[in-house]
Amino acid sequence: MVKSKRCFKRTLIFICALFLFLFLVVFVILPVVFKYSIEIQRSIIFPTWSTEDANFSDPESYGMQGVRNFYVTVDKNDNVTLGVWQILPSKLLSNVVENKYYDYEGILANENYNILLYLHGNGGIRAVRLELYDILRKYFHVMAIDYRGYADSTKAELTEDNMVKDMVNFYKWIRGKTKARIFFWGHSLGTGISTHTISNIKAENIVPSGLVLETPFSTVPDVMERHYVLRLLSWLPWYRTTMLDPIVYNGFGFESTKYIVDVDCPIMILHAKDDTIVPYDLATKLYETAVQNRNFTTQGNVTYHLFEAKGYDHMLIYLAPELPTYIRNFVDGCVAFEKNSTANTVN
Template identity: 25%
Template sequence: MFLAPPSVMRKRKGSADHDSSFTGTLLDSSSDLKQCHKKTDAASDPGGSGTAMGRRYRRGGLMWRLRKILIWVLGIYIAIPVVIKVCPSIQAKLVFLNFVRVPYFIDLKKPQDQGLNHTRNFYLQPEEGINIGVLSSLGYHVVTFDYRGWGDSEGSPSEKGMTSDALFLYQWIKQRIGQKPLYIWGHSLGTGVATNLVRRLCDRGTPPDALILESPFTNIREEAKSHPFSMVYRYLPGFDWFFLDSITANDIRFASDENVNHISCPVLILHAEDDTVVPFQLGKKLYDLAAQSKSLNGHKVQFIPFPSSLGYRHKFIYKSPQLPNILSDFLSSLHPHM
C-alpha cells in the first residue's frame, strides 16, 4: 500500500489535462521522427547501395586472403628447390626413402608374424659395425635382405654401400651352394643395385647364372625426372640443376643403361604397362639397350610386358598366375638338363 499527500494528488489531478496534451504532442513528434528516419534511410541508401558496398567489402577481404595463401604457396614452391640445392643430402633421403616404414610397429626379427612361413631371420656383418638382416625362405631357396639403413639393418644407405652389401651376400651364398645355379633378382631401385653387382661379377669373370630385373629404369636421373614426386617441378627452368644434379652430387647414379654394356649373362626384364613409379618406357628402353649390347651377344635377353588391364602397377607383378611359367620357361632354357 502506497500513501501520498493530498496536495500532490490535487496537483497530479490538475495537471492531467496538461499531461494528456503533452502526451499527444510526444506521440505526434514520435510519428514525425519515424517518418523522418524512413526518409533519411531511403535517401542515404537508394537502391540498397549500402548492402552492395558490404558485399564488395567481403569480396575484397576474400580476395586478400586468397592472395595471401597464393603468396605462401608460391614461397614454399620456390623455397623447396633452393633448400635441396643448398642441402643435397635431403635429396639422397628422398631417393632412398629408408626412413619410411609402413607398417611401423612390427617386429622384423619375427618374420613369421607377418605371414612369412618357413623363414629364418639371421644377421651378417659385411663391414665392421654394419649388420644386415636376412630372410631365408627354405622352401624356395630364396634369400633376401634389408640393405644398410632399411628394416632392422644398421648404417646409412648409399649406392656404394648397397652394392657392397649385395656383393657380400652373393659371396656368402656362393660359398655355401658351390656350383649350383644362382640367380640375381632386383626390383625397382634394387634393379640399379643388381646391375651394379652383376657388372662387378662379370668384370671379375664370375658372372651369375642369370639376372632378373623387375620394374627397372635406365638411370637415376631419368627415373627421378619421371617420378610422380617431380611432377610439380618437372617443367621448372633449372630443374636438372636444382634436383638432378643434387642427386649425382651424393654419388648416386644407378646407371643400369651403362652397366648392361658390361654384363655377360642371361637377362629377363619384367615390367607392367601401368607402372606409375617407374614408367614402362624406361624398362623397355633398358631392354632395347641390353638387346644391342655387345657384351650380351650370345646370351638370352627377354622382355615380358604385363598389360595395364591386369592392374599390377609397380609392385604387384608377383600376383600374376603366369609368373611361375614365365620364370620356369626362361630358367629351364638356360639349364635344359636340370
C-alpha cells in the same frame, strides 16, 4: 567509395604479394634447399622411415615354414650387418618338421638347389612379399636381404655405392658357402642395386647365373622427371641443376642403363603397363639399352615380358598366371646358356 577502392587495392597488393611469396617458396627456395640438402634427397630415395617394424626372428608368425632368420656382416670396417631370411625350396618342406629343425647350413651348401638373392624396393623389408616368395621358392632357394638402414640391418650411411658394396660382399660370402648357381631378383630399387652389383663383380671375373628385373627403371632422375610434382617444375631454367643433377652427384642415381651393358648373364625383365610408380616405358628404355649394347653369344639373351593393364601395378605381378612359366623357362635358358658357354670355352 574511396575506402572501397583502397580496400580493393590493398587486397590486390596482398594477393599479389602472396602469389609472389608462394612462387619464391615453391619454384626457387624449395629447389635450392633440395639441391644442397643431401639428407632430404636420401630420405626420398631411401624412405626407411616408412618401413614397418617386424618380428623378423619369428618367420612362422607370418605363416612361413622352412624359413631361417640370420645376419651376415658384410663390412667389418664399418661393422655393417644385414638381416636375411633364408627361404628353403618348396620341395624340401615338410608339415612335420618345425622351422628350427631344418638343416639350413647343410641345405645352403647343397649345389643342387639354385639360390636366388632377392633385393626389395626402396620402401620394402624382407617380411613384405610373402606371396611372391611362395612362387619363387618353387624354383629357388631364396635369400631375402634387407639393405643397410632397413629393418633390423645396421643403421649405416645409405648411398648407392655403399649398398652395392654390401651386396658384392654378400654375394662373395654366399659363394663361399656353396657351389650352387646364384641368381639375382631385384624389385624396383632392387633392380638398380642388382644391376650395379653384377656390373661390379664382373671386374673380378665373377658372373652369376641370371638376373630378373621386376618393375625396373632406367635411372632415378628418369623416374623423378615422370613424377607429377616435378613436372610442375620442369619449365624452370634451374630445374635440372637443382633437382636432377644433385641426385646423381650425391650417389643416388642408380643409372641402370650404364651398368646393364656389363651384365654377362641372361636377363629377364618384368613390368606392367598399369604401373603407377615406375612407368613401363622406362623399363622399355632399359631393355633397348641392353639389347643394343649386348653380345648375345657371350652375355646371354634379354627377355622382356610386358603385362597388359590387369591391376598388377607395381607390386602385384606375382598374380600373373603366366609368371611361373616365365620363371621356369628363364631358369632353363640360363642353365643352357651356361652349358654352352662352358662347352665353347673347353673347345
